[in-house]
Amino acid sequence: MSKGTVVLAYSGGLDTSCILVWLKEQGYDVIAYLANIGQEEDFEAARLKAEKLGAKKVFIEDLRAEFVEEFIWPSVQANAIYEDRYLLGTSVARPCIARRQVQIAQQEGAQYVSHGATGKGNDQVRFELSCYALFPEVKIISPWRIPEFFNRFRGRKDLMDYAKDHDIPVPVTPKAPWSMDANLMHISFESGILENPKTHAPADLYMMTKDPQASPNIPDVLEIEFLKGVPIKVTNVKEGKSKDTPLEIFCYLNEIGGKHGVGRIDIVENRFIGMKSRGIYETPGGTILYQAHLDIETFTMDKEVRRIKQGLGITFSELLYNGFWYSPECVFVRDCIAKSQESVEGKVQMSVFKGQVYMLGRESPKSLYNEELVSMDVQGDYDPCDASGFIKINAVRSEL
Amino acid sequence: MSKGTVVLAYSGGLDTSCILVWLKEQGYDVIAYLANIGQEEDFEAARLKAEKLGAKKVFIEDLRAEFVEEFIWPSVQANAIYEDRYLLGTSVARPCIARRQVQIAQQEGAQYVSHGATGKGNDQVRFELSCYALFPEVKIISPWRIPEFFNRFRGRKDLMDYAKDHDIPVPVTPKAPWSMDANLMHISFESGILENPKTHAPADLYMMTKDPQASPNIPDVLEIEFLKGVPIKVTNVKEGKSKDTPLEIFCYLNEIGGKHGVGRIDIVENRFIGMKSRGIYETPGGTILYQAHLDIETFTMDKEVRRIKQGLGITFSELLYNGFWYSPECVFVRDCIAKSQESVEGKVQMSVFKGQVYMLGRESPKSLYNEELVSMDVQGDYDPCDASGFIKINAVRSEL
């Protein structure tokens, strides 16, 4: 008799294929769930493989549009960045994937969900906090934290052996000496030879972005139009080409950013569970949008609102990194940030070239920039004598 | 009879030359003070000019070393950045210049100081708050906020006419259609044609940095060594060249950054006095250091100390931008930040290329990075089962 049904977040790779079979061995019925969030993947092959491995059902879900609109866009509004550098491309995908996984579990009457995230990483936290928040009664099977599993599979070789023993097709190309996670927003690289923080990343590691040394010698010039803090249109100024749906906009920014080698970083970051890890990321479109949104936001938002919102954005980034997307505080912070974006609209022009994004200019019907007020050439409605009093009063304390 | 003695922050340019003469006209004795903080200038010519214009004394002070050590270094420790983008190159120079100006005033028995900063900008605030803090009884003459002055000199033409009438040498090269402020850390551009935030900056505006389109096609690779959060050595890895005094280190980073077009930004920012302004900045060495310090800091500082210190760094940046360097709160924040830097030491390697800085690797005797703990290949002193409890407890709230 079955112990129950598990919805497994299945990638088609070696690990989750073994987990699928192992879960069956443990007595569960397994539903394989594979989210398309923009990674390169032969989804139909993955479906066939899962069926072959004994999945009761297979769900392959195209979440790309909702990933952009409901997860990336709020992060853009927040200027989300973790520890001043990381644009959170992995973090933001997890609540999107987990939401659908939980929906499938509820719809299929499964009491269990499972995933292949490791026991040392952030992703386990992000997946599971999302699942618990959306489906509090759910039971989570996390094989990499179950001694029977992790003691049995102590390395890639154990997985390969198990695969061979259980008719699981094994990868024919040799594994890169690092691990990788890809989605529409970014590709991350970690582990393996990258674990030594001093080791330089090999030049052939990158996949979404051209090496800036090999990228075009002529910039592309983009204009991005924002409404309520999210992009509604991108135009390649020279080519006259434009995109205006969220998914197309984001894909196009990835294309242009990737072509010019934009968005590569190599960092050490602090995981939620307390250890430092080294990661390399490519986030081409996200990097362009981060810069563009910063620009239009500062142009249209009151200075002091910006200060407060900057703090909320940092809080949001930490919550997102730590996996709290569906927590009450993250919902609250997103609501506040959305409120702050009501007048963030207008167009920014930028050039994209050799790994860098250069702002060129901006315009907005909601701008708080007052050209006359700030002008050095005209006085405008401003009395310079006021500044004397302003300074004197600000000096009161330091004279005490 | 003299109304008293004024120490004038004198640049050698048209404005402060006119102010020098005008102050004399008003009945003051004028001491001209010109700080060398790394700007391109013929200081001897400026001395002769000031003497010729009737300055009672002329002080030309080389402040470059103290500018780097006492002002730029604390800003590097703070990861100081204003509104997420501006590295504060102008802001950080002001308290350095003002400090010496006040010292001269006190030493020469002058009751007055004066400067040529405009009535709409941040620099008036920065200069004057510094002066009031260090010399509370000082009287400040700020001509661009005195109606008799600013009504008389309504534009450059009025200054030119005055100069001609008073034998003040006038610039022979036509003025650029923007204004500029240069020091060791950066050059800023604003006003004139740049006041329209949509107007793209002309390619020939930049002075410290090469156009990335024309910069070398081969990166330079640098290694910067830090101790207590400040650089103590920079090495050009390929050339084997190195520098190890603060001033030399900073100049060399400017050289390399400038050569590769690093550190150009075009932003709209919020001035302390409430208006938005558009500024273009080149900060080659400062940009490299900002990236390098972020890297070594995250590598060696505890995660939660980093979070708290990040907040203090934002506060410091705002205080610095607003001119409060010598305020009690800025002194306090600098003390706290310095405390946080005690273990920030080690080396970071990076490549500098086409406007961008790429981290390559880092090492430190004080690293909190634990390769075994984080490794995917070995378990280390870590029980993955602990993560289950960690996640469950973190989910308690969202299940309520």
Added chain:
Amino acid sequence: MSKGTVVLAYSGGLDTSCILVWLKEQGYDVIAYLANIGQEEDFEAARLKAEKLGAKKVFIEDLRAEFVEEFIWPSVQANAIYEDRYLLGTSVARPCIARRQVQIAQQEGAQYVSHGATGKGNDQVRFELSCYALFPEVKIISPWRIPEFFNRFRGRKDLMDYAKDHDIPVPVTPKAPWSMDANLMHISFESGILENPKTHAPADLYMMTKDPQASPNIPDVLEIEFLKGVPIKVTNVKEGKSKDTPLEIFCYLNEIGGKHGVGRIDIVENRFIGMKSRGIYETPGGTILYQAHLDIETFTMDKEVRRIKQGLGITFSELLYNGFWYSPECVFVRDCIAKSQESVEGKVQMSVFKGQVYMLGRESPKSLYNEELVSMDVQGDYDPCDASGFIKINAVRSEL
């Protein structure tokens, strides 16, 4: 010919009576405006006096209900408190008074507003920032900052002499040796003998609250019901009496708080303009509400939402104190705080006795308190073993 029309915030007292006449002397038409925000005052006598002094029109406006609903209630939601102690009773009245003043100015076609606030205090800032925000073109006449005025009236005696010369009725009761500001929310006392921060306040200074030494020996027990973070009903449990409109609720809390001597504080605070001042405040009803709201909020709001909201509340308090009620950032913060209050509902019971408020119990349909989960006697849906993992993971960093 008239220089124009001024709407003067008129209190009926000596200062603003002299200002009224002085403004007329200067050539203005004066509209006297007296806001009833709950202070003890013979409003009809004030009207007659203003008319007699030559006011072109007199507006006496009962703002009590809107003061409670639109200004005090949002402050209650925010747990507004300045520098950990001051409940902001004066601060919160200013934007209420100024709003109506500006409305009258606009409706009557007056280009000017005027007030009697001093040049060293916070109220001038609060009034004027409110006026500028709501009516940017307004011109403000602030006599205590006009040399012709403040040099002429160097003390109370000068005002008395002027009053006698101009047929202005002078107060018959001798002035207390301090100044006072009263409204529905509080009475503040400062200046005069209170300027020495060591001097103890005389026992007869207080007006809204009984001396706790003379207050009843039996507590009153209140139950306050909240909805969306504001009180909708107060019941005197023993007497069975209840109130359920905002104004009545607040007045009743003042009555009970005052009877028991609740809400007296004697503090030194930091004014916006940088100096420290000593103030004594009585805020009976506000103190009860502050305690009651803290209680119901913590009972019904998620822990982490509360943390973020606590920070917003501190920001709000500073903005309110500094006079920025109508600023973009204060509007934003109020919106965020209001959002946080959606589930803040329920009832709190408390006893009020001898200057103190004691919480007794609380209940709520929206409580996040889970009696089973927290119980020491039943395990509930909680596995204590999870705490082990939680602690171990939290210890990862300190073991590094």
Added chain:
Amino acid sequence: MSKGTVVLAYSGGLDTSCILVWLKEQGYDVIAYLANIGQEEDFEAARLKAEKLGAKKVFIEDLRAEFVEEFIWPSVQANAIYEDRYLLGTSVARPCIARRQVQIAQQEGAQYVSHGATGKGNDQVRFELSCYALFPEVKIISPWRIPEFFNRFRGRKDLMDYAKDHDIPVPVTPKAPWSMDANLMHISFESGILENPKTHAPADLYMMTKDPQASPNIPDVLEIEFLKGVPIKVTNVKEGKSKDTPLEIFCYLNEIGGKHGVGRIDIVENRFIGMKSRGIYETPGGTILYQAHLDIETFTMDKEVRRIKQGLGITFSELLYNGFWYSPECVFVRDCIAKSQESVEGKVQMSVFKGQVYMLGRESPKSLYNEELVSMDVQGDYDPCDASGFIKINAVRSEL
């Protein structure tokens, strides 16, 4: 053969007596450790009891002086308060107790420590994070999280039965229907009938403080003198009595506070592990000190330093509550706060009466209060016209 040696935090009560015997049963040698942090206890009787139960050694340590000086004093400097109400009396004792426990373990060569804290509370976290930080290799035995233990002892009756079976003396007085934790700083009450948040606490629950209805009808007047933010002397002004060592000062404040019923609160709070709990606390001396320190701090500390320090104090309070006393971030924050206290010195006078503390006055050689500057009667070195410019500039943004 022994499994090793455990240092057990032993209270002398039923729970830890049973744990002592149970640990022996499990094969451990047990060292009983009882910290005297000011709780009422017959320590010699406890020693005899532990010996009789088979403890290998018994350590009874008087930690009262270090508890005050090294734990309470930094909390006073921080104005430590959790969620705006709780003065952290339990939290602050834990790192003090754990530190000595770990020292004993290290000195006695014990690899284990154990405690009787429950699996749902904060104290387990506080104890264990402290232990792991100070002795990273330590193994912690937490019986209330071990299924064999907690499944065996499902309630008080099971413990009583076990005690009878194992010759453990059982309490003769019936247990109060709540649990209690006492130390020099406070007594806390929770659980049992208090778990219903609506239930009013019975009048006879309180132990450190008189019922304000029965407390003296005449106030005591105290003067507390501070140096570097900590009290160095307390004087009863009427009686002329004074104390000047940390322990005596704190005990005396407890005595006076207790006599007048000061420091009772009844709250719902958010535990670190995410659930809400209801607690009742009496903190007589701590409440007086909190008020007194707030007063002298605001009197002597720059306004903006105070703002920043207020934020650090909130962070410190959360860290303290959550058990992170020995974490890198808490050490950092304490260092910063200590830095802020360098000029916090002077004397505050207050009256203590019927549950309340009333500030009466304050004086300090380091005061930043400038009586002339703030005076309404003299102008001092202040030009009211400066305020006009200050206000106008502050209004720039809201006019945009």
